[in-house]
Structures are given as structure tokens and as C-alpha cells.
Amino acid sequence: MKRVTQLGPGRPRLEPRRRAGQTPRAEILDAAAELFTGNGYGSTSTRAIADAVGIRQASLYHHFASKDDILDALLGETITAPLKLAERLAESDAPAAVRLYALARFDVSQLCAARWNLGALYLLPELRGERFAAFRARRDDLRRHYEILAAAVISEAGNPTVPGADLLPFRLVESVINIRSDEGAPPRYADQLIPDAMLRLLGYQEDLARTRAAALKLG
Amino acid sequence: MKRVTQLGPGRPRLEPRRRAGQTPRAEILDAAAELFTGNGYGSTSTRAIADAVGIRQASLYHHFASKDDILDALLGETITAPLKLAERLAESDAPAAVRLYALARFDVSQLCAARWNLGALYLLPELRGERFAAFRARRDDLRRHYEILAAAVISEAGNPTVPGADLLPFRLVESVINIRSDEGAPPRYADQLIPDAMLRLLGYQEDLARTRAAALKLG
Numbered sequence: 431m432k433r434v435t436q437l438g439p440g441r442p443r444l445e446p447r448r449r450a451g452q453t454p455r456a457e458i459l460d461a462a463a464e465l466f467t468g469n470g471y472g473s474t475s476t477r478a479i480a481d482a483v484g485i486r487q488a489s490l491y492h493h494f495a496s497k498d499d500i501l502d503a504l505l506g507e508t509i510t511a512p513l514k515l516a517e518r519l520a521e522s523d524a525p526a527a528v529r530l531y532a533l534a535r536f537d538v539s540q541l542c543a544a545r546w547n548l549g550a551l552y553l554l555p556e557l558r559g560e561r562f563a564a565f566r567a568r569r570d571d572l573r574r575h576y577e578i579l580a581a582a583v584i585s586e587a588g589n590p591t592v593p594g595a596d597l598l599p600f601r602l603v604e605s606v607i608n609i610r611s612d613e614g615a616p617p618r619y620a621d622q623l624i625p626d627a628m629l630r631l632l633g634y635q636e637d638l639a640r641t642r643a644a645a646l647k648l649g
Numbered sequence: 650m651k652r653v654t655q656l657g658p659g660r661p662r663l664e665p666r667r668r669a670g671q672t673p674r675a676e677i678l679d680a681a682a683e684l685f686t687g688n689g690y691g692s693t694s695t696r697a698i699a700d701a702v703g704i705r706q707a708s709l710y711h712h713f714a715s716k717d718d719i720l721d722a723l724l725g726e727t728i729t730a731p732l733k734l735a736e737r738l739a740e741s742d743a744p745a746a747v748r749l750y751a752l753a754r755f756d757v758s759q760l761c762a763a764r765w766n767l768g769a770l771y772l773l774p775e776l777r778g779e780r781f782a783a784f785r786a787r788r789d790d791l792r793r794h795y796e797i798l799a800a801a802v803i804s805e806a807g808n809p810t811v812p813g814a815d816l817l818p819f820r821l822v823e824s825v826i827n828i829r830s831d832e833g834a835p836p837r838y839a840d841q842l843i844p845d846a847m848l849r850l851l852g853y854q855e856d857l858a859r860t861r862a863a864a865l866k867l868g
Contacts, residue, residue: 468774469774470691472691472692550774553772555686570831592845592846592849594838595846597828597842598824598842601827602821604827605817605824608772611772612789612792623814623816627813627817627850631846
């Protein structure tokens, strides 16, 4: 039998805490993120998550009613901050190129800085169900922010560009997830490469170093 | 008990064939692709695949020793033709832009035409194991072909571009997988948008309609 350590009020734990996170909830999310991205979502049980945290399965259910709820919380975390920034930038009167740069740079940095490559879960078939409709709607919102900013950059730059190019900045940001997966480490160069590349693709021909500096003040 | 229909020599079938594919092997692959992309890889058993085809599990094992073998065969199919084209294009003396256009257009068309969005499986953690080392090596080969062609386009175009832009054509092609997943249907516009966009990103300023026409002759 495993030794039970009493650490919190009324929450028996099988082992001392050894997870990233200040709270049991954060520890559960960290363990789940590691297992979902490392072993696969379908192959991970709530039991395995509880074991990885060192708590009983019943304690896990005190925080999350289901594995889907854990996934929803994790995916929500990847969207919340960039969506908030996008909403703030939509109110700004800075040039569209500076605003798009600020959003993309922040989003790429966050995808790189996260402890686990959670974006790799965006393509899970499970996300197409009703349970994740709210997450999908928020992600669609973020995508629309990119598309609106990109269209504004094209219009402000006034140079010929490829029809439909406004769809691609969001996709270039997402590509960081694939690069991180292939390289086995977050691509440190991406928070400059990706925003630089998207502006050039949109026909923007101003000096990128100055745009970047302006974006850093804004973001 | 299900009724057993005898259709092939020594291979009892629970139901008549109702799958895409001319052979039992092709039917198994089609059913597995639907289940892997629709329900998730970890959540799909070989039993479920056999049931979907209407054959016994033992018959499935006659064709594939394991679920991983089925996944490997499916993923291999997504790489074989573009890799073959890339190898042929490497020998061609056409301009790099025309060759890159031909490769990207073909690859995007194939990702769109496939019955199931198999590229969504590229980020599965299962692929990081030794079992899929050969697949990963072939996919790395394909990526290198894109990077070499992209560097040649930058060099031939001779225009200033973003450092590292040669990494992005491969990623733009992959983004078709994400667009297809989000839109719920293959993006018919992508086989022009993606190659056009990558050439512009690499500083290529020639007429894209002519480049496309030349690429169609080559591919």
C-alpha cells in the first residue's frame, strides 16, 4: 500500500507534491498537459493523471468533473491571453502592421514559453464535439482578429499581394506548434521570424526593426 | 450472432464490403483513417477497425501486425508521392521557383484530395517513438527538399527577404491540414494561395500565373 501524506485540509495525498503549480488544480493541469502531449489524449485516463500528481482519483474529480473538462481548461489557457490582447489592440489607433506584429509576437512567444506544446491538441477529433463549442468559438474569434488586422495591413501597405493572404498570418503563428514538435524544442527564433514573415507576405515594405520596436511598446 | 458471408478465399467476413478500397488491405486502411481522424488514435482499437470493415480481428492481423503498423502505412501514403516528386524535381534544371511551385501545388492538392485529413495525425505523440523513426526520416527528407528549393528561390530572386524564410514554405503547406480541420472541408483555393504566398514570401516578384503554368507542365 502507498503511504498517504496529509498535506491539505481533508485532501489525502499519496505522495508529496512534485509538480509545477502552486495549487492542486494547477498540478492536475500540469500533469494532464504532460500526459496528453506525451502519451496522447485518448490513451490518458483520469486515473493516470491523479497518479502522476500523487492524489486520489476522487480528489481529482473534486476539481474537474471529467477528462474533457481538464482538456477544455488547458486549451482555454492557450487562447485567453492572446484573445485579450487582440481585443485591446482592436481599440488601439496604432498602425495595423504594428498591432498585428504585437499580437503575433505575443502569441508565438506564449506558444514557445508554455511548458508543454498544448497547441498539438488543437487537431484532436474530440474538439469537434459540442463539449468544446465554446472553446472553438473563442479560437474562431482570435482567428478573426488576425484576419481583420491582416486585411488592414494589406490595405494600409497598398502594395499588390496574393488574394487570400489575410488568412495566412494566423496559420503562420500556428506553425510554431509544428516546428516545436519537429525540433523537439521551442523555436527561439520564431517570435521574430513569424511576425516579420507575415508582414512581408501582406505587402508591408517598411523597416521591420522599427515596426518591431513599436510593437514591443504596444504589447 | 452476426451472419458470416464468405467472400474471399479462406477469409470469412461478417458483412459484405462497404468500404472505399479494392482490397481488404485498402478497406482496413480506409476504416482506420476514418476512425483515427474521427475518434482519435488512442481511442481506436484494432477490434473497432475490424468491425468497421466487417471482418474478424484475426483477419485484420493477417494484413497488419498492430495498430501502429496501420498508422505507419497511412502516414507513409501521405509522404510517398510528394517525396518522389521532390526527388524528380531535384534533378530538373527548371528555375527553383517553378520547381517549388510544382511541389507545393502537388502536395497541397494531395492533402486536400485525400478522403481523410490524415495530416492531423502528424502531431500524435505516438510518432515520436522508435517505431516511426523511418517515417520521421522520410518526412524530414521532404522538409529538406522544401528548404533547399526555398533557399534557391531566395538566391535566384535576389531580393531582400526575412532571414529564415526558407523554413516557412513547408509550414505553409502543412497549414492546409489545420485549415481543413477548422473549415470542416478541404480548402479548394489552397493549391493556388499557398504556392503563390510562399513565392512572394521568398522575395519572388515574377508573374505568378506564368510560374504556375510552367509548374503545371513540370508536375
